[in-house]
Amino acid sequence: xxxxxxxxxxxxxxxxxxxxxxxxxxxxxxxxxxxxxxxxxxxxxxxxxxxxxxxxxxxxxxxxxxxxxxxxxxxxxxxxxxxxxxxxxxxxxxxxxxxxxxxxxxxxxxxxxxxxxxxxxxxxxxxxxxxxxxxxxxxxxxxxxxxxxxxxxxxxxxxxxxxxxxxxxxxxxxxxxxxxxxxxxxxxxxxxxxxxxxxxxxxxxxxxxxxxxxxxxxxxxxxxxxxxxxxxxxxxxxxxxxxxxxxxxxxxxxxxxxxxxxxxxxxxxxxxxxxxxxxxxxxxxxxxxxxxxxxxxxxxxxxxxxxxxxxxxxxxxxxxxxxxxxxxxxxxxxxxxxxxxxxxxxxxxxxxxxxxxxxxxxxxxxxxxxxxxxxxxxxxxxxxxxxxxxxxxxxxxxxxxxxxxxxxxxxxxxxxxxxxxxxxxxxxxxxxxxxxxxxxxxxxxxxxxxxxxxxxxxxxxxxxxxxxxxxxxxxxxxxxxxxxxxxxxxxx
Amino acid sequence: xxxxxxxxxxxxxxxxxxxxxxxxxxxxxxxxxxxxxxxxxxxxxxxxxxxxxxxxxxxxxxxxxxxxxxxxxxxxxxxxxxxxxxxxxxxxxxxxxxxxxxxxxxxxxxxxxxxxxxxxxxxxxxxxxxxxxxxxxxxxxxxxxxxxxxxxxxxxxxxxxxxxxxxxxxxxxxxxxxxxxxxxxxxxxxxxxxxxxxxxxxxxxxxxxxxxx
Numbered sequence: 001x002x003x004x005x006x007x008x009x010x011x012x013x014x015x016x017x018x019x020x021x022x023x024x025x026x027x028x029x030x031x032x033x034x035x036x037x038x039x040x041x042x043x044x045x046x047x048x049x050x051x052x053x054x055x056x057x058x059x060x061x062x063x064x065x066x067x068x069x070x071x072x073x074x075x076x077x078x079x080x081x082x083x084x085x086x087x088x089x090x091x092x093x094x095x096x097x098x099x100x101x102x103x104x105x106x107x108x109x110x111x112x113x114x115x116x117x118x119x120x121x122x123x124x125x126x127x128x129x130x131x132x133x134x135x136x137x138x139x140x141x142x143x144x145x146x147x148x149x150x151x152x153x154x155x156x157x158x159x160x161x162x163x164x165x166x167x168x169x170x171x172x173x174x175x176x177x178x179x180x181x182x183x184x185x186x187x188x189x190x191x192x193x194x195x196x197x198x199x200x201x202x203x204x205x206x207x208x209x210x211x212x213x214x215x216x217x218x219x220x221x222x223x224x225x226x227x228x229x230x231x232x233x234x235x236x237x238x239x240x241x242x243x244x245x246x247x248x249x250x251x252x253x254x255x256x257x258x259x260x261x262x263x264x265x266x267x268x269x270x271x272x273x274x275x276x277x278x279x280x281x282x283x284x285x286x287x288x289x290x291x292x293x294x295x296x297x298x299x300x301x302x303x304x305x306x307x308x309x310x311x312x313x314x315x316x317x318x319x320x321x322x323x324x325x326x327x328x329x330x331x332x333x334x335x336x337x338x339x340x341x342x343x344x345x346x347x348x349x350x351x352x353x354x355x356x357x358x359x360x361x362x363x364x365x366x367x368x369x370x371x372x373x374x375x376x377x378x379x380x381x382x383x384x385x386x387x388x389x390x391x392x393x394x395x396x397x398x399x400x401x402x403x404x405x406x407x408x409x410x411x412x413x414x415x416x417x418x419x420x421x422x423x424x425x426x427x428x429x430x431x432x433x434x435x436x437x438x439x440x441x442x443x444x445x446x447x448x449x450x451x452x453x454x455x456x457x458x459x460x461x462x463x464x465x466x467x468x469x470x471x472x473x474x475x476x477x478x479x480x481x482x483x484x485x486x487x488x489x490x491x492x
Numbered sequence: 493x494x495x496x497x498x499x500x501x502x503x504x505x506x507x508x509x510x511x512x513x514x515x516x517x518x519x520x521x522x523x524x525x526x527x528x529x530x531x532x533x534x535x536x537x538x539x540x541x542x543x544x545x546x547x548x549x550x551x552x553x554x555x556x557x558x559x560x561x562x563x564x565x566x567x568x569x570x571x572x573x574x575x576x577x578x579x580x581x582x583x584x585x586x587x588x589x590x591x592x593x594x595x596x597x598x599x600x601x602x603x604x605x606x607x608x609x610x611x612x613x614x615x616x617x618x619x620x621x622x623x624x625x626x627x628x629x630x631x632x633x634x635x636x637x638x639x640x641x642x643x644x645x646x647x648x649x650x651x652x653x654x655x656x657x658x659x660x661x662x663x664x665x666x667x668x669x670x671x672x673x674x675x676x677x678x679x680x681x682x683x684x685x686x687x688x689x690x691x692x693x694x695x696x697x698x699x700x701x702x703x704x705x
Contacts, residue, residue, distance in 0.1 A: 048696070
């Protein structure tokens with residue numbers, strides 16, 4: 001066979017697909033990859049013949065392509081409860097195998113990653129990255145400096161990326177699936193748009209199926225997996241709980257551009273290998289551990305204490321309480337929820353030179369950008385969104401709160417108590433914030449039955465002024481939230 | 493913030509004896525170029541891998557000291573002379589001693605070096621001296637690749653258990669060899685699938701290459 005030759009693969013469905021042979025095809029730990037002539041699909045084969053012939057592996061992959069597939073609607077043979085809409089949503093976020101190759105040997109067909117996960121020619125002035133995939137660590141390590149500023153995104157788009165990833169993993173875990181090798185290589189990100197796509201889905205751990213043999217990736221393997229590696233008895237295998245270590249490692253890297261466990265502490269003077277084995281395994285210590293500062297870099301500046309209180313708590317649970325006690329780790333859904341709450345407290349930094357451009361308002365009484373230390377001079381307006389407690393008329397509790405900025409869009413989940421910001425919610429903007437002639441306004445853009453503090457209807461295109469202690473309904477319909485405004489006069 | 497990134501030292505020991513003149517040496521030059529460009533396209537390799545070139549003909553020398561990929565310049569290779577493979581191993585041992593940071597109680601050391609040897613003939617100097625020299629330093633995997641009809645697998649086996657043979661010295665075979673070196677470096681920069689002290693698992697060699705058992 002010659003590189004460039006077009007070959008034909010027969011799928012289990014009986015259909016055929018063509019792919020271009022390449023003697024130097026990219027090789028991962030498990031598989032090597034060819035592309036279809038139009039580059040829309042990747043055709044992948046296993047490196048080891050034993051893998052390709054293993055009936056347990058084949059069986060596991062068949063269920064992944066079929067009944068566990070969140071990128072295909074239930075009516076088309078995909079996952080239970082999956083609608084066309086959610087299938088389409090997750091097609092953008094997973095690179096999920098779509099077919100199984102029967103001939104020339106067992107293999108899989110995956111869609112190619114969406115275009116925005118490949119660098120284009122202008123991505124770097126000093127490296128030729130055109131066509132390379134956007135592995136996470138291009139953006140989070142020291143390589144970041146080689147990328148053109150337009151590629152790098154900002155704090156807001158990195159937070160958005162983290163939300164997208166936790167949602168994707170939550171969906172996978174809801175089905176009982178574990179990725180088993182989540183890492184900077186298997187999550188491609190596009191900070192420009194704040195999106196993430198999870199790849200290498202074929203090594204998923206599937207309930208009641210023989211587990212895959214995963215090698216894992218340095219820095220993302222859960223400490224208990226690394227610590228028990230190589231021992232026959234008591235070996236801990238990848239699972240949902242080990243994904244819940246890798247997920248916050250990635251989130252932490254997106255937000256801080258550093259690894260949560262790699263710090264100055266020396267665990268072994270014998271060799272780098274031994275030191276690493278302990279640093280990422282049995283003896284792993286969070287660089288921001290509040291009780292054990294042995295691994296804390298001396299020049300830590302922005303820390304988890306600069307995020308929302310909820311995210312700080314989750315990171316402590318993930319990297320202190322849960323680092324060596326997997327059951328304590330926050331779930332992907334908890335990450336999604338807290339990241340979304342933090343999203344609603346984002347604020348644009350007034351300093352035009354600030355590289356991060358956005359930050360989370362942790363304390364309304366002391367709003368400072370933690371990255372460049374620029375203090376907010378505007379008054380901080382907080383909207384408390386409350387829902388009536390079920391069965392207790394007139395008793396309200398806070399569903400969420402938001403810190404507003406000029407031109408902030410609001411959505412159904414800010415209007416209704418029964419809508420959450422997830423894959424099922426409508427992406428249509430229903431209202432927005434506008435600063436107008438010294439006033440702060442909430443402009444209705446499609447919320448039905450919004451009323452002013454005095455009870456008058458606020459039709460689409462009209463606005464409510466956001467004054468301190470104002471109280472009004474975001475919607476008069478069932479489940480419409482009550483909005484309470486508090487304005488914090490900054491002293492500075 | 494200061495970074496705590498370890499380096500992965502990669503040493504290429506390249507045969508530049510007279511028999512490599514012409515197409516083979518050009519293919520090696522092209523191979524180095526491709527290797528560096530490939531590794532610069534992989535974020536983990538770019539962060540960790542450092543590359544050094546040692547060449548040997550009638551004698552051996554380090555042409556390029558251990559260098560970060562971003563500033564690596566391909567050295568000018570010329571073919572001519574004999575095959576001082578033993579000398580090359582001695583040079584390697586010295587370089588590892590001088591360039592690779594060891595782990596101590598105060599400093600984070602480098603990873604064990606990856607060494608790739610490419611030769612098309614039998615050594616013309618004292619190989620045993622070289623083998624003795626490298627026993628005294630800590631290296632990770634050494635992979636020896638014999639190319640063409642005159643390469644001797646049994647001799648290479650004395651240096652390392654990882655011996656590959658490629659049948660001829662065509663540009664295509666050489667390109668495959670360097671593509672495989674690139675995959676191996678990438679894999680080493682990512683995985684810790686072995687317990688400390690054990691060799692890192694490298695990807696399977698390209699088709700047409702024979703692993704000498």
